[in-house]
Amino acid sequence: MNEREVWSRAGAAGGGEEGEPGAAAVRRVSLATALRDYGIYFALVVLVIYFSLAVPQFRTTDNALLILLQVSTIGIIAIGMTFTILTAGIDLSVGSLLAVAGMFSGVFAQKDPTTLNVFLALALPIFIGLLGGMINGLVIAGAGVNPLIVTLGTLTAFRGFIVWYRVNPIYDLQPYYRIIGQGSIGPVPIPVIILLLMTVAAYIILNYTRYGRYVYVVGGNPEAARAAGINVPLMIFSVYVISGFCVGLSALIFTSRLMAAQAISGQDFNLQAIAAAVVGGASLFGGRGKITNTIVGALIMGVLFNGLVMLNVPAPIQQMIIGVIIIAAVWLDGILRQRRH
Amino acid sequence: MSSGAAPPDGIVVRMRQITKIFPGTVAVNRVDLDIRAGEIHGVVGENGAGKSTLMRVLAGLYPDYTGDIEIGGQVVRLTNPRQARELGVALVHQELSLVPELTVADNIFLGREPYARIPGLISRSAAEAQARGLLRDIGIHLNPAAKVDRLSVAERQLVEIAKGVSLNPRVLILDEPTSSLTYQEIRELFRVIRGLAAKGTAIVYISHKLDEVFAVADRVTVLRDGHRVATAPIMEWTEAGLIQAMVGRDLSTLFPRSEVEVRDVRLEVRHLGRRGAFRHISFQVRGGEVVGLYGLIGSGRSEVAEAIYGLTPADEGEILVDGMSVLIRTPRDAISHGIAMTPEDRRLRGLVSMLSLRTNLSLRALRLLSRLGFVDQSRERAEVDRMIHALGIRTVSQTTEVANLSGGTQQKVVIGRWLMVPPKVLILDEPTRGIDVGAKAEVHAIIDGLAGDGLAVLLISSELPEILGMSDRILVMKNGTLGDEFSRREATEERIMAVAAGLTVAGKA
The missing domain is CATH 3.40.50.300 (P-loop containing nucleotide triphosphate hydrolases)
Structure with missing residues (x-):
């Protein structure tokens, strides 16, 4: 369990596991903290209630599952993004890398379903994601170039590469390939299950493992991390590999769901994933952020998008609303944080 | 903003019953303090004793204080730093607040740049000339055209002080000015502030380091937990007495080194x-x-x-x-x-x-x-x-x-x-x-x-x-x-x- 979660959980319960004094001042602090940490859940609930009342077809199970399905691609990328942001980094290249990984997946998904082709169609995107992440990580951690610049560069370079490699989309993918993006177990779409598993895995890594602890420490104060004997470059490298892995997985789901591989896929996925993380309260300065909040951030974006479509809000207006909401969320988070100190 | 003639009793700042409350703590609690023209007034106390807070009230940074303040014999209600500056209170910050990319002169006159003849433009040469005169007057040997990022920490500290002095203040407040200075640099700093005091500027010297206070202060005020414990001329203090006043307990065992058998x-x-x-x-x-x-x-x-x-x-x-x-x-x-x-x-x-x-x-x-x-x-x-x-x-x-x-x-x-x-x-x-x-x-x-x-x-x-x-x-x-x-x-x-x-x-x- 993350320390801030322990703190707020203790606060929310009105008593502490470590025997906090019951002073009113302490309780007030805990309340503010609870509001800060759970404000985003509150926002999601308010949105859901609002759309449920405003649009009858919003409050159906099918629509709920649809939202989850739509969120899953970005959600998985946002998980990787959260790792990079926690180390005070960023990965702008995710959308381009998704196009590269998806295209190579599609190339083999189009071919006869021999064992090798099926294996490549499923494994290659993951491998390419890892490779792209390693390229980012090597330059950032090894050469010490600013992650914003490096991933801005690979954002362009990856996109250029895949458009050069194959500008025409691949549509005629083999039917088996459909299962990952469009299949479901019971009523639950497989992408949603993958998102859930990834969330649980990331949650466990960040909150229960030494590696996760080091991610926060490296992001919070890299100098102190180095002085404490942590291999900082290796840690930095690793988060970009994790981000790449998430992108590869997401590319597989995305290509399968669309049953199409396109060089232009994922154009603004980087911005959506970053938005999910920061709406979830992750600090771009590193050391602060939670995986659960990132997922809730992604859900808020998904619910907004879905609800606004149902309200027949024109797409440009939707974009404006979502833009304003991103800024407002981060502004509010800052206010709540300040109030505590 | 000039140092008008000091009142007959020499008191340039009179603070009475000053209280400043932060959420949860009373940082300064009904403190009286007089500051006289030409004196170096040491303010000491443990961390959190309220010394910086008290001085920040005087610098206009905390408008929500209670109590009365007189500056130069005139009762004032301080609501912002600009007003305090105009009344002749200059605060040299604990953290350095210079812009490294600018020159010494630019920093000294930041926000008050002398204008050139062409409207809307500022005159760098005028600023440098004024800065040169100022630095010479207070005995700081620095080139006003030098960029601040080339200067040592000690030299930056001196620029901060020059910036404060350039306001021609009645009271110059120095908050922990020596935390990053070497022995010689501290002596240089002392020479500069003694010179300023000799010209009639009141100096408030906030410090942790008692040896410095003994070296430079004329009078010392001790704060503890937001209260003023005592004010007395430096002659009347001993180091042990000062420490005891600060912590409220006898710290004769300040360095409790015990005998240990030395091993390999x-x-x-x-x-x-x-x-x-x-x-x-x-x-x-x-x-x-x-x-x-x-x-x-x-x-x-x-x-x-x-x-x-x-x-x-x-x-x-x-x-x-x-x-x-x-x-x-x-x-x-x-x-x-x-x-x-x-x-x-x-x-x-x-x-x-x-x-x-x-x-x-x-x-x-x-x-x-x-x-x-x-x-x-x-x-x-x-x-x-x-x-x-x-x-x-x-x-x-x-x-x-x-x-x-x-x-x-x-x-x-x-x-x-x-x-x-x-x-x-x-x-x-x-x-x-x-x-x-x-x-x-x-x-x-x-x-x-x-x-x-x-x-x-x-x-x-x-x-x-x-x-x-x-x-x-x-x-x-x-x-x-x-x-x-x-x-x-x-x-x-x-x-x-x-x-x-x-x-x-x-x-x-």
């Missing part, structure tokens, strides 16, 4: 050197021993420690731990050989301030507290709890963010991190910098206890009383070399300073 050599360095920093450094530290490493800033003492710990590795010489030669290129290497080090700047290199006390304390021990990469959280809690009790760390809970802890508590966290897995050698770089007197004594007691447990301790400090009080042996560095070594018995402040400052007097008896 744990750390030895032979002919250690790094180009441009230090050379030919050889010494030993035995188990149970505290060896003090003293030197002025720039003497290379911190660099030696950083080399032993692998932060910036040495390029020649040898490091031995328990008689075995070891190669140390990174902190990881040092840690694996049982060397621990607390950094000079705990916020920069020690703490992860937005994370919890628990995370910060257990960081070093995490490897031992986890199995297959998973942290054993209940064991972690128990071990952290043990350390909290062992070091007397005051905190609400293990999950408190370290940013919310006091300086002394933070320092204990940094030390405690290294004790979670007992090291062989502990290097402490300025372990009591910026922490209050009470916490200092506690840190000293901890160091004493660690040596008692057989640890080899290398203590770096720029405070001579601390070095003298804590060390069994004292190494003095000068210009990157080891100047001399003194035993506890033969060391005196004068002898050490003579070696460190490169004077020809004294030396060993």
Whole structure:
């Protein structure tokens, strides 16, 4: 369990596991903290209630599952993004890398379903994601170039590469390939299950493992991390590999769901994933952020998008609303944080 | 904004019943204070005693104070810094607030640039000419056209003071002005402020360092827990009396060094050197021993420690731990050989301030507290709890963010991190910098206890009383070399300073 979660959980319960004094001042602090940490859940609930009342077809199970399905691609990328942001980094290249990984997946998904082709169609995107992440990580951690610049560069370079490699989309993918993006177990779409598993895995890594602890420490104060004997470059490298892995997985789901591989896929996925993380309260300065909040951030974006479509809000207006909401969320988070100190 | 004639009684600022409340604490509680023209008024107290807060009220930074303030015989209600400046109160900040990319002159006149003849443009030459005159008047030898990022910390401090003086204030407030200055630079600073006082400016000198207060102040006010304890001319104070007034208790055991049986050599360095920093450094530290490493800033003492710990590795010489030669290129290497080090700047290199006390304390021990990469959280809690009790760390809970802890508590966290897995050698770089007197004594007691447990301790400090009080042996560095070594018995402040400052007097008896 993350320390801030322990703190707020203790606060929310009105008593502490470590025997906090019951002073009113302490309780007030805990309340503010609870509001800060759970404000985003509150926002999601308010949105859901609002759309449920405003649009009858919003409050159906099918629509709920649809939202989850739509969120899953970005959600998985946002998980990787959260790792990079926690180390005070960023990965702008995710959308381009998704196009590269998806295209190579599609190339083999189009071919006869021999064992090798099926294996490549499923494994290659993951491998390419890892490779792209390693390229980012090597330059950032090894050469010490600013992650914003490096991933801005690979954002362009990856996109250029895949458009050069194959500008025409691949549509005629083999039917088996459909299962990952469009299949479901019971009523639950497989992408949603993958998102859930990834969330649980990331949650466990960040909150229960030494590696996760080091991610926060490296992001919070890299100098102190180095002085404490942590291999900082290796840690930095690793988060970009994790981000790449998430992108590869997401590319597989995305290509399968669309049953199409396109060089232009994922154009603004980087911005959506970053938005999910920061709406979830992750600090771009590193050391602060939670995986659960990132997922809730992604859900808020998904619910907004879905609800606004149902309200027949024109797409440009939707974009404006979502833009304003991103800024407002981060502004509010800052206010709540300040109030505590 | 000119220093009008001082009132007949010489009192330029009269503060009565000043109270300032922050959420949860009364930072300043009904304090009366008079400041006279031409005096250097020392304001001392532990961290959190309210000295900076009181002066920030006077500088107009806290409009929500209660109480009465008279400046130059005129009753005023201070609501903003600009108003205070115009009334003749200049505050030189604790943290440097210069723009490094600009020149000395630009910084001095920042926001008040002299205009050129062409409307809308500012005149750099006029600013430089004015700055040159100002610097000459107050006896600071700096080129007004120099860029601030080329200046040393001490020179920047002088620019800050010049900036304050350029307002031609009645009262110049200096908040901990010497925290990063060397001995000579401090003397230079004292010369400058004595000159200003002689011209009639009242100087308020806020400091932790009592020797400085004794060296420079005419009168001293002691604050404790937001209250004023006493104000008296410096002649009437003794150091012990001042400390007692600050902490409200007798600290005769300020440096409680106990006799310890010295054991085998744990750390030895032979002919250690790094180009441009230090050379030919050889010494030993035995188990149970505290060896003090003293030197002025720039003497290379911190660099030696950083080399032993692998932060910036040495390029020649040898490091031995328990008689075995070891190669140390990174902190990881040092840690694996049982060397621990607390950094000079705990916020920069020690703490992860937005994370919890628990995370910060257990960081070093995490490897031992986890199995297959998973942290054993209940064991972690128990071990952290043990350390909290062992070091007397005051905190609400293990999950408190370290940013919310006091300086002394933070320092204990940094030390405690290294004790979670007992090291062989502990290097402490300025372990009591910026922490209050009470916490200092506690840190000293901890160091004493660690040596008692057989640890080899290398203590770096720029405070001579601390070095003298804590060390069994004292190494003095000068210009990157080891100047001399003194035993506890033969060391005196004068002898050490003579070696460190490169004077020809004294030396060993």
